[in-house]
Each structure stands twice: as structure tokens, then as C-alpha cells.
Amino acid sequence: MNEADSRDIAASFGRRGYTLTDDLKKADAVVVNTCTVRQRAEDKAISQIGRLRKWKLARPDGKLFIVGCAAQKLGGKDLKRRFPFVDEVTGARDIEYFEDALAAQLGPAPETGYPDSALFRSPQSSYVTIMRGCSHKCSYCIVPAVRGPAVFLPPEEILQDARLKLAAGAKEIVLLGQTVNAYRHGKTTFSELLKKVLGLPGLARLRFMSPHPLYFDESFTAVLAGNPKLARYLHLPVQSGSDRILKAMRRGYTRTQYLDLLAKLRAAVPELAVSTDFIVGYPGETEEDFADTLALIKEGRFSMAFCFKYSPRSDRPEMASHLDEPAMEARLEKLLAAVKKNSRLVLNERIGKIEEVLFETENYGRTSGNFGCRVKAGGAPGALSKALIEGADKNVLNGKVI
Numbered sequence: 001m002n003e004a005d006s007r008d009i010a011a012s013f014g015r016r017g018y019t020l021t022d023d024l025k026k027a028d029a030v031v032v033n034t035c036t037v038r039q040r041a042e043d044k045a046i047s048q049i050g051r052l053r054k055w056k057l058a059r060p061d062g063k064l065f066i067v068g069c070a071a072q073k074l075g076g077k078d079l080k081r082r083f084p085f086v087d088e089v090t091g092a093r094d095i096e097y098f099e100d101a102l103a104a105q106l107g108p109a110p111e112t113g114y115p116d117s118a119l120f121r122s123p124q125s126s127y128v129t130i131m132r133g134c135s136h137k138c139s140y141c142i143v144p145a146v147r148g149p150a151v152f153l154p155p156e157e158i159l160q161d162a163r164l165k166l167a168a169g170a171k172e173i174v175l176l177g178q179t180v181n182a183y184r185h186g187k188t189t190f191s192e193l194l195k196k197v198l199g200l201p202g203l204a205r206l207r208f209m210s211p212h213p214l215y216f217d218e219s220f221t222a223v224l225a226g227n228p229k230l231a232r233y234l235h236l237p238v239q240s241g242s243d244r245i246l247k248a249m250r251r252g253y254t255r256t257q258y259l260d261l262l263a264k265l266r267a268a269v270p271e272l273a274v275s276t277d278f279i280v281g282y283p284g285e286t287e288e289d290f291a292d293t294l295a296l297i298k299e300g301r302f303s304m305a306f307c308f309k310y311s312p313r314s315d316r317p318e319m320a321s322h323l324d325e326p327a328m329e330a331r332l333e334k335l336l337a338a339v340k341k342n343s344r345l346v347l348n349e350r351i352g353k354i355e356e357v358l359f360e361t362e363n364y365g366r367t368s369g370n371f372g373c374r375v376k377a378g379g380a381p382g383a384l385s386k387a388l389i390e391g392a393d394k395n396v397l398n399g400k401v402i
């Protein structure tokens with residue numbers, strides 16, 4: 001979400017003639033988009049803001065904006081008191097009004113549209129936010145407190161954003177939300193929205209992130225099975241393989257329900273690739289619970305998994321993990337090794353198959369299942385081509401355009 005917000009913020013500057021720079025000395029404005037999903041991210045954001053004091057002293061006319069989740073949690077008043085050289089603070093809940101904050105500092109934008117495809121997530125792929133916030137209450141998660149309850153954007157607004165990004169050169173759209181498939185606006189359900197976006201001219205592929213296991217229904221399965229433009233890929237966070245821990249986390253499903261869902265979706269679309277998220281060291285996680293998580297990697301046939309150590313918050317001492325750092329680290333390493341081994345097996349299953357690749361360069365693109373694919377020649381940037389997969393190398397498939 002933050003990455004997508006950053007790109008839209010950069011586009012707001014772009015409409016005023018600004019370009020991106022990695023060189024702080026050259027910057028006329030700096031935006032710090034802060035995260036607070038882990039305590040460490042928040043601490044890092046604070047020290048980054050502190051370091052910008054020097055820049056602001058050298059560039060008193062430069063504008064400094066602090067945005068995002070840590071800005072929301074800490075509050076504009078407190079941040080400005082601590083760092084008086086900050087010009088504007090826009091918390092994550094108000095991020096859609098950043099344009100107003102910018103207009104207050106720099107004046108209204110002379111241009112509309114999405115100015116620069118270099119701001120996309122990859123040369124051809126662009127994010128489109130369809131909801132903000134989350135109405136769940138997973139015990140480990142700060143998102144609902146910081147971003148507020150789920151708010152779904154009107155379909156017309158979403159379609160207009162997608163149209164602008166397609167017109168600026170995007171071939172792939174990634175619909176974004178904390179529980180993206182919970183989308184509902186008036187009569188428009190998530191499946192209806194998918195159909196509308198799939199119908200936009202110029203779209204080669206549609207992805208979405210991140211769905212919640214509780215919101216899949218028959219109509220989604222039908223849209224997935226009937227629309228090859230909808231990526232054969234899901235990033236479906238599971239967090240733990242233990243029912244006991246899932247319950248403590250308030251995830252709302254059991255291990256069996258999660259696996260049944262995967263089985264149902266794979267029965268409709270056998271080539272579906274699935275990745276996930278895991279948290280290790282949740283308070284009270286026993287060796288047995290952890291073993292259940294390890295076993296789930298194989299059962300879920302995950303192509304990839306993001307693995308995180310449970311992050312205690314300084315303001316919630318009662319939610320500290322019972323594991324010390326070395327024990328937590330040991331579980332994480334074990335989990336990462338098991339994920340890596342399994343990913344390799346899943347990748348190898350693709351050898352000998354024909355995959356549709358959306359090329360980013362002449363030699364590299366992504367398959368519908370979100371596997372990177374390298375070819376020696378024949379890829380056309382921005383175009384879909386079929387490739388015969390001949391091998392796999394680390395996390396990437398090797399293929400030949402056919």
C-alpha cells in the first residue's frame with residue numbers, strides 16, 4: 001500500500017513538473033512515507049526524519065512532507081513539535097487528500113493524468129488502490145488502528161485510475177487493498193469489479209493483492225476460471241499452520257479451511273500458483289505449533305512465502321513473545337530453508353510447460369503465476385508471448401519464446 005501511495009504521490013509532484021532524484025542535495029522536496037507495521041520500521045522512520053534536519057537547514061525553501069502509517073500513529077502535532085522543520089504531515093487515513101496538502105504548499109497542479117510510466121511498479125505494471133483500511137482485528141496487526149476500518153472506493157473512481165495508468169503505458173494492473181477481495185461498493189462486488197477492470201482496453205493482465213481467505217466465493221472462482229487475463233496467482237496470507245495459533249491471532253479460519261479453499265481454487269484452475277505470509281514466534285507458539293507451520297509449506301504447495309519474526313510493540317508489553325531472539329531467529333531460519341526447498345520443487349513443476357509471459361525487457365518477463373522468466377531472445381517489452389519452459393535457475397524460469 002505504501003509503495004502504491006508513494007508512486008501516486010510522486011505522480012502528484014510529476015504533474016507539477018518535478019522528477020525523481022536519488023540525490024538528496026538536488027531535491028527541492030522530500031517525502032518520507034513511513035511504515036509502522038513493525039516497531040523497527042517506525043524507529044527507522046523517526047531517525048530518517050531527524051537526519052533531514054541538515055537538508056532543511058541547507059535548503060530552507062525545500063518542502064518536507066511526512067506521510068503514511070507512522071505519521072498517522074504518532075500524529076501531526078507531535079511530529080511537528082518534535083521536528084519543527086517539517087512542512088506537512090499527512091497520515092495514512094488521509095493519504096487520498098495528499099494532493100490538497102501539496103496544493104497548499106506548491107499550488108494546484110497544472111496537468112492532470114498519470115505523468116510518467118517510470119513511476120510504475122515495473123516498466124508495465126501499475127498499482128490501483130481499491131480500498132483503504134481494514135475491518136478485521138488480527139491480534140498482531142496495527143493496520144486497523146492506523147488506517148481505520150475498511151473503506152471501499154467507488155468503482156467509477158477505480159476504473160478511471162486504471163484507465164489513466166493504462167493510457168500512460170501500463171499493461172498490467174494490480175488492484176490493491178488490505179483485504180482486497182472483501183471489496184463491495186453498492187451493488188458492485190469484488191467479482192463484478194474484476195469483470196469491469198478486465199474489460200478495459202489495453203489491459204494485458206490483472207492481479208490483486210492481498211486477498212483474505214474468508215472472502216472467496218463461487219462467483220470469484222467463475223471469474224478466475226473464465227478469464228485468462230486474470231493472473232493465475234494468489235498471494236494468500238496464512239500466517240500459521242497451527243489452529244491454536246490461528247485462533248489466537250483471530251484469523252477467522254482453520255488450517256483445514258485454508259487448505260480446502262486452495263483445493264477448490266486449484267480444482268477450477270489447476271495451474272494456480274499461490275504464495276503466502278508466515279509469522280514465527282507468535283506469543284505461545286510451541287514446537288508443535290511451529291511443526292504444523294513447517295508441514296503446511298509442502299501441503300499448500302506455496303511458490304514463495306514472506307516470513308517474518310513476530311514483532312512485539314513497545315506499547316503492548318502484554319503481547320511480547322515468549323521466545324528469546326536466538327530461538328526466534330532459529331525458527332525463522334528453519335522456516336526460510338523449508339520455503340526455499342519447497343519453492344524449488346514448485347518451480348521445477350513448470351519445466352516442460354508453456355507459460356504466457358508479460359515481457360518487461362527483451363529477455364525477462366513474468367508468467368501469469370508470477371514466476372520470473374528469462375529468455376535468450378524474442379521477448380517484446382510490454383507484450384504477452386508464449387514461452388516453453390526449459391529449466392529453472394534459483395527463483396527464475398528459463399524459457400524459449402515459441
Ligand code: SF4
Nearest residue numbers: 134136138141143178
Ligand atoms: S486482515 Fe490483514 S490488515 Fe486486516 S487486521 Fe488482519 S493482518 Fe491486519
